[in-house]
Amino acid sequence: FIYNIIFCNSFFSYNNFKNECWRMNSKLLNIKNKFNLIYLISLVIGMFILSFASVPLYDLFCRVTGYAGTVQRANIAPGSTGNLPKIQIRFDANVSKDLDWEFHAPSEEILVEPGVEKIIYYKAKNLSDQTLIGTASYNVSPPKAGAIFMKIDCFCFVEQALKPGEEMKMPVAFYVDPKIYEDKNTENLKEITLSYTFYKVNLNSRDKNA
Numbered sequence: 001f002i003y004n005i006i007f008c009n010s011f012f013s014y015n016n017f018k019n020e021c022w023r024m025n026s027k028l029l030n031i032k033n034k035f036n037l038i039y040l041i042s043l044v045i046g047m048f049i050l051s052f053a054s055v056p057l058y059d060l061f062c063r064v065t066g067y068a069g070t071v072q073r074a075n076i077a078p079g080s081t082g083n084l085p086k087i088q089i090r091f092d093a094n095v096s097k098d099l100d101w102e103f104h105a106p107s108e109e110i111l112v113e114p115g116v117e118k119i120i121y122y123k124a125k126n127l128s129d130q131t132l133i134g135t136a137s138y139n140v141s142p143p144k145a146g147a148i149f150m151k152i153d154c155f156c157f158v159e160q161a162l163k164p165g166e167e168m169k170m171p172v173a174f175y176v177d178p179k180i181y182e183d184k185n186t187e188n189l190k191e192i193t194l195s196y197t198f199y200k201v202n203l204n205s206r207d208k209n210a
Contacts, residue, residue: 074150077117077175086111087176092195093122099200100128101162114178117152122170122196126162133161133201138194144185145192148177159201 089112091105102125112118126132138156140149152173162168172194180186 088191090193094197125167134198148180
């Protein structure tokens with residue numbers, strides 16, 4: 001009889017222990033599931049925010065580092081230091097197929113002393129019988145030159161309207177950063193190409209987006 005009592009107590013104690021363990025595991029599982037749900041929601045929200053921020057962040061990264069040939073902006077050239085080798089600058093011009101313009105770069109290469117401002121002129125002409133609007137983008141090559149090519153003023157990203165047969169001279173003011181010879185990535189640069197490409201501005205699309 002005593003043995004039966006001990007056995008029953010042991011059996012019930014074991015069952016209680018097992019039930020308690022099961023409850024604890026269930027609570028831990030619920031906590032883990034809640035944590036995973038919060039993590040997934042946070043991840044989705046983070047990716048959503050990043051999708052909007054990625055473009056301006058990438059643009060900022062390019063402008064700070066010169067990545068992908070993105071040139072830097074400046075207000076004024078520092079001037080000559082008097083002892084730095086000159087850099088050869090070439091010019092390139094392109095027009096999209098849907099823009100009926102002629103677009104020419106300066107035909108001659110120039111030698112530029114780092115720190116000294118230079119002004120050159122691109123030329124555009126409307127070959128069509130109607131007014132056309134274009135906007136230009138630009139970059140430099142090799143891409144690593146973007147970090148030391150400083151743009152002071154240019155016609156890029158500004159809508160240019162040309163009447164039928166109209167021609168226009170478009171100035172570009174720039175200089176090469178004297179730090180070109182302080183950076184191991186650019187110290188061996190001898191030649192840089194500045195390239196502009198004109199694209200047609202679609203008035204209908206612009207009016208719809210306005």
